[in-house]
Amino acid sequence: MTAALAWRDTKRPLWPLALVVPTLPFAALAITLATGSAWGWWLTPVFILGVIPLIDVLVGDDRDNPPDTAVPALLASRYYRWITYVFVPVQYAALVMACAVWSHGIGALGAAGLVLTAGLVNGIAINTAHELGHKRESVERWLSKIALAPTGYGHFFVEHNRGHHVRVATPEDPASARLGESYWRFWPRTVAGGLRSAWNLETNRHRLRQRSPWSRHNDVLNAWAMTVALFTVLCVAFGPGVLAFLILQGIVGFSVLEAVNYLEHYGLLRQRNAAGRYEKVDPRHSWNSDRLTTNVFLFQLQRHSDHHANPLRRYQTLRTFDVSPQLPAGYATMLLLALIPPLWRRVMDHRVLRHYGGEAGRANAVAGYRPAREHHPA
Template structure:
C-alpha cells in the first residue's frame, strides 16, 4: 500500500519553506546568459569553458550540490493544497523562465553568428543552449497540464527552439493514458538501453501526437489540416522562431541550432527514460490495465534538482494527480525510489552498462523476482533471463531453462 509521507505542521499555519527557493528554477537560463557574457568579454583562454558552461554545470556542479543539500521529503498538509494551487506566485515563477530562455537563445545565437567564432565553439554554445531548452521542455510540461489555452500556447513557446511541439499533445493525452505499459513509447523497458529507447520514444511519441490530434479534430468534424490543429500551430511557432533566428544571424548559427535541439531533446528523453524504467501496470481480468498509481513511477526527493525542475522528480504524485501543480506535489513512502537525482544519473543513462548496474536489481527486487510483472524489452528477453537467472524466483525457473536450451 502506498502512503503519503506526513508532516506535523499545523495546516492553518502552513508556510511553504521553499517559496523563495522556487526562484532558483530561473538559474538555468541565467547560467547560460552569464556564460555568454564570459564568452564575449572574458579571457580568450577560457572561451571554451564559457561556451560549454551548460553541460559542465548540469553534469558536474548540480550533482555535487544535490549531494551536499540532501533530500527533502516534507509534504504540505492536504487541506493546504487548494491554497497553494491558488497562489499566483508559483505560476509567475514558471512563466518567468520563458523570457530568460529566449534571451539566452538570442544572445547565444548572436555570438555563434560571428565569423570569429570557431565551429567547435558554435557547437558548444549549442550544447549550453540545449540545457536551457531541455529544461524548457520541463517548463512546457508544467504548463501543458493546465486547462487554459494561454498556458498551452506558452507551452508551445517553450518548445519552439527544440521543435518538440508534439510533446504538448502527446504527453497529457498519450503518455498519461498508457504510462508504464508496453504500448507507451515514453516508458522505458527493462533491458532497453537509452540508445534503443531514444529513437523509439521520439518517433513513437511523434506518431502518437498526430493520431491524438487527428481524432480530436475528427470528433469536431474538422480536417487534420484545419487552422484549429494545435500541432500545426505549434510547428508554425517553431518554424517562425527558427526563421527569425536565421534572418537575424545568418547560416553560421545552423550548427548551434542543430546542437541545441538534439541535446535538449536527448536530455529530456533521458529523464523520460529514468522515470518509469521497467515498471509496469498489471492487466486486470477484463483485459484492461490497472489504474495508474504512484508505484508506476520512480520517485526522488533530491532538494536542489527538484527546485530546478519544479519537483518533476516527485513523479509518483504527478502521475497519480496529473493536474496538481508542482508546489503541491507530495512525496510517497513505499514507492520505487531512484538512488540519486536526475542530474546525477544522466551519465549513467548514457552508458547503459552503468545504468543497468544500479537499476536492474532494484526493478527485480521491487517485483520480488517475478519477471512477468516487469515491463520487459522483448528483444533483450533472452539476455536478461540469462544475466539475472539467479535473481528470478522459482516461478520463472522453467522459462529460464527453456531459454537456455
C-alpha cells in the same frame, strides 16, 4: 490539525532558483568576454551535469509534503505561477544571444559548448512546458507551446498529455522504457513513436469532429509552425548559418527530454485486472527522487508518481509517497548514468526486480531479457 495549520512552504524562497538555468548562458558570455577563452561556453553543461549532482549529494533529500489544508493557499498564490511564466522570456533571450554569438564565429571548442549550452537550457525548458501544458488556463497552455518551439518538439504537448498519461508504464507507450532497454535503443523508439502518436491523436480528434486535420486548429501543426516561424526570424536576423546551430541544439534539447522519460518509468508495468484492462495509474508506476536541489531546479518533476496520479496538481503541491520506487540519485546524475548502459543496468535492474518482489515477469521488459539478480546498489 495545529501542525497542519502551522505548515509553511520552506522551499518558497528557493523556487526562483529554477530561473538560474536560462540565465547560465549570459554568465558564460560574461566569462568568455572576460577571459577570452572559448572554455567559458562550457559553463552551462559543467554546472548542470557536474555541479548540480554534487550539490544534490551534499544537500540530500526533502520528504516534506504539504498537508491537504495548505493546498488551497498554495494554489491561490500567483507567486508560483509567475516563476514558470518568467522562465520562457529568459529562455528566448538566451537563445537570441546564442544565435548572435554563433553568427560571429567562435571556433570548434566554443561552438560545441554553445550547442550544449542552448540544448540543455531548451531541453530543461521542456520541463517548464510540461508544468504549464498540464494546466487548463489558456495562457499557460500557449506558453507551453512557446517553450517547446526552440527544440521543434511541439508535438510533445499533444503526445504527453493525451498519449503518455493514458498509456504510461505499458508496452504500448513509446515514452516508457523497458527493463533491459538501453537509452540508445530507447531514443529512436520514443522519438519516432511519440511523433507518430501525437499526429494520430490529433488527426483522430479532428476527424471525430468531421473536420480536416490540416488546419490551424491542429495542435501539432500550430506547434510546429511556431518552430518554423522562430527559426525563420532568427535566420533572417543572424544569417542562414544559424540554422545548423538551431537544429543541433534542438536535437540536444529533445534528447535531454527523452533521457528524462527513459529514467522516469524504466521497467515499470501496470498489471492487467480481471477484465483484461490495465490497472489505474498510481504512485507505484513512476520512479521518484526526493533530492531537494534537482527538485527545486525542475519544479518538482522528480515527484513524478504524484504527478501521474494527479496530472493537474501544481508543482508546489506535489507529494512523495512511500510506495513509490525511489531512484538512488537526482535526475541530473541519473541522466549521465543512462548514457552508459552497463552502469545503468548495474544500478537500476536490481531495483526494478526488488520493486516486483524478484518477479521479472511482472516488469515491462525487453522480450527475452534476463536481468542479473546479484547486483547490489551502487
